[in-house]
Amino acid sequence: MIKTTAIDDEAIHEPSGQFVQSLARGLSVIRAFDADHPEMTLSEIARATGLTRAASRRFLLTLLELGYVRADGRLFSLTARVLELGFSYLSALSLPEIAQPHLEQLAASIHDSTSASVLNGTDIVYVARVAARRIMSVRINIGTRFPAYATSMGRVLLAGMERAELEAHLTAMEVEHLTSRTISSADALLGELERVRQQGWALVDQELEDGLRSIAAPIRHANGTVVAAINISTTTSNHSVESMQKNLLPPLQLAAARISADLIASRPFEPQLRPGLHLS
Structure with missing residues (x-):
């Protein structure tokens, strides 16, 4: 069963008007992968995040271009480059x-x-x-x-x-x-x-x-x-x-x-x- 990490548009709190919804959605795609779901199809990612297939595809292609995601046929998975996202935190x-x-x-x-x-x-x-x-x-x-x-x-x-x-x-x-x-x-x-x-x-x-x-x-x-x-x-x-x-x-x-x-x-x-x- 695919876990749900959906972003509820109505629940997003924007106290300063500076909330970048597209960034939050892109991060939700990364968080959708875990030990139980190291590889997923586009449809599975869309269900896990609550995003449309079109939106999921755009985020996946962007992450693929940046090197954070790899594609093997219909399956997508994270690359080791995602570790860079936590390195700055650890190094401090x-x-x-x-x-x-x-x-x-x-x-x-x-x-x-x-x-x-x-x-x-x-x-x-x-x-x-x-x-x-x-x-x-x-x-x-x-x-x-x-x-x-x-x-x-x-x-x-x-x-x-x-x-x-x-x-x-x-x-x-x-x-x-x-x-x-x-x-x-x-x-x-x-x-x-x-x-x-x-x-x-x-x-x-x-x-x-x-x-x-x-x-x-x-x-x-x-x-x-x-x-x-x-x-x-x-x-x-x-x-x-x-x-x-x-x-x-x-x-x-x-x-x-x-x-x-x-x-x-x-x-x-x-x-x-x-x-x-x-x-x-």
């Missing part, structure tokens, strides 16, 4: 703006808090967050800082560094026991970071605060550089370590992949992007 977005909708979707699906952070010195700095509930003794806001070595996002960011850079960071860190479970030995931390590097994610179990668990995945740029991290934070009463790996890690990694893809689309020519240096 900052990392927090790119991450936020994905974090909101992730939090809604797992009913736990999600965050994004970058590395700044020896700390992580929160740049985006969706709080499902308050689970820490301190309130987390945009700009909140925590020591990188004791957080899942921090370990993902540290594990993404080159060895020499990592060793310089560890030398500058003041590592201390925040809880009885905190890894505070440099050798033990190096071993854990190597494990994080190999598996591609980090899980911290009550090392930042008793009763708190978190799991994090990296945000990467096109060349594989880790530029940020996102996490899911929960409580020991809500999830076991095994439950986090089974139920939270897959949606977390999917969200990280989507944010990475959007970031690459918005910053395709920044191969040297480094953590903490490009917040906007």
Whole structure:
């Protein structure tokens, strides 16, 4: 069944008299295509948009001439050039703006808090967050800082560094026991970071605060550089370590992949992007 995206002439609101109806109708032709209808005939497009066959044909021929639509016999489909329409929007977005909708979707699906952070010195700095509930003794806001070595996002960011850079960071860190479970030995931390590097994610179990668990995945740029991290934070009463790996890690990694893809689309020519240096 073809969906309906018809434009009702009577419903068009023209508060300033500047509304360009032909542009709106042309865009409705583009929006008529989706995953269920990647190819359509002229008649199907006319039904989907509520336009006449003659009007649909004019818009299709215009889009064909501009390179946004291709024709294969009676069937029309979009070309990759339509991605240009969204590129300007993406290129103007900052990392927090790119991450936020994905974090909101992730939090809604797992009913736990999600965050994004970058590395700044020896700390992580929160740049985006969706709080499902308050689970820490301190309130987390945009700009909140925590020591990188004791957080899942921090370990993902540290594990993404080159060895020499990592060793310089560890030398500058003041590592201390925040809880009885905190890894505070440099050798033990190096071993854990190597494990994080190999598996591609980090899980911290009550090392930042008793009763708190978190799991994090990296945000990467096109060349594989880790530029940020996102996490899911929960409580020991809500999830076991095994439950986090089974139920939270897959949606977390999917969200990280989507944010990475959007970031690459918005910053395709920044191969040297480094953590903490490009917040906007």
